[in-house]
Amino acid sequence: MTNPPARSVPEHAPESAPEAVTAIGPEITYAECRQCGTLIAGLDGRYSCGVCGWVNHHSEGHRLLPRAEDDTGREPGTPYNNDNRLG
Numbered sequence: 001m002t003n004p005p006a007r008s009v010p011e012h013a014p015e016s017a018p019e020a021v022t023a024i025g026p027e028i029t030y031a032e033c034r035q036c037g038t039l040i041a042g043l044d045g046r047y048s049c050g051v052c053g054w055v056n057h058h059s060e061g062h063r064l065l066p067r068a069e070d071d072t073g074r075e076p077g078t079p080y081n082n083d084n085r086l087g
Helices: none
Strands: 028-032 039-043
Touching: none
Parallel strands: none
Antiparallel strands: 028 039
16 A cells, blocks of 8 residues: 655645645635536635526635725725725
8 A cells, every 4th residue: 555645835834734825815616506406606615506596605605704894905994985886
């Protein structure tokens, strides 16, 4: 019996937790629609079916959603003022 090849770990990652090194941005994931069976793609485990309209709950995603306080595009303490709205 042979051993599986060793996984390489970046130098900056702790030796005991290689799983902690993850991608920064969202990951495209695929699943079958629970209502009609169509293959659908989503971001980090959050899906919406364009065929039947089924949507899974946001809490079923693979990561926590960012909070409004984490938005780096505005000054801290500045209220949300809908500047990005169309029309």
